Amino acid sequence: xxxxxxxxxxxxxxxxxxxxxxxxxxxxxxxxxxxxxxxxxxxxxxxxxxxxxxxxxxxxxxxxxxxxxxxxxxxxxxxxxxxxxxxxxxxxxxxxxxxxxxxxxxxxxxxxxxxxxxxxxxxxxxxxxxxxxxxxxxxxxxxxxxxxxxxxxxxxxxxx
Numbered sequence: 001x002x003x004x005x006x007x008x009x010x011x012x013x014x015x016x017x018x019x020x021x022x023x024x025x026x027x028x029x030x031x032x033x034x035x036x037x038x039x040x041x042x043x044x045x046x047x048x049x050x051x052x053x054x055x056x057x058x059x060x061x062x063x064x065x066x067x068x069x070x071x072x073x074x075x076x077x078x079x080x081x082x083x084x085x086x087x088x089x090x091x092x093x094x095x096x097x098x099x100x101x102x103x104x105x106x107x108x109x110x111x112x113x114x115x116x117x118x119x120x121x122x123x124x125x126x127x128x129x130x131x132x133x134x135x136x137x138x139x140x141x142x143x144x145x146x147x148x149x150x151x152x153x154x155x156x157x158x159x160x
Contacts, residue, residue, distance in 0.1 A: 019154075021091040022091075024091040024092070025089050025090060025091045026089075027150070027154050028089040028090065028091070028093060028094040029087060029089035029094065030150055031094055031147060031150050032087035032088075032089050032094035032095070032096055033087055034146050034147075034150060035094075035096060035139075035143055035146070035147075036082060036085050036087055036096050037082075038140070038142065038143050038146060039085075039096065039136070039137050039138070039143075040080050040081070040082060040085065042140070043076050043079060043080045043136055044074070044076075044080040046074065046075055046076075048134065048135040048138065049135055049137070049138025049139060049140045049143075050135070050138070050140065051140065054075065054134040054135075055132040055134060056071055056072045056073075057071065057072065057073065057075050058071055059071040075134075076106075076110070076136070078103070078106070079103060079106060079107060079136065083099065084098060084099050084100065084103040085097070085098060085099060085103070086098070086099040096137065107136055107137075109131050110131055110133075110134045110136060111133070111134070111135060111136050111137065112133060113130065113131055113132055113133030113134075114130075114131060115128050115129065115130045115131070116128065116129065116131060
């Protein structure tokens with residue numbers, strides 16, 4: 001995937017080099033918005049960038065051990081909205097990143113499969129759990145096609 005991304009970056013960079021810095025920034029922003037939309041659609045569907053399903057969430061239980069929320073279901077209720085992801089465009093690139101520290105924390109815990117505090121004991125001790133690795137952000141084959149479509153749209157008005 002890294003080779004594909006480098007190849008796309010090189011090809012897209014050659015096209016963008018002919019534009020002014022303001023036009024490059026606008027093109028990068030347009031690409032960033034499209035990639036954000038694509039990634040958020042994948043997050044809402046609980047699908048990883050490679051097309052595989054994310055590992056389901058565990059059942060949530062109350063203090064007595066009764067199931068409050070069954071296993072499975074939709075995850076990332078907050079992270080699947082565009083307001084939680086910022087698109088930073090510059091003439092030389094685009095970055096999709098969390099808009100707040102809280103979104104960054106929850107995104108990192110799931111993206112990298114980290115251990116996090118999920119509750120507290122009555123004596124104040126922490127209850128920690130290791131989350132499975134669930135790839136939230138990534139570059140899929142559909143995203144590559146999307147980038148090529150955007151590049152084509154950029155070339156049309158120029159008359160190339």
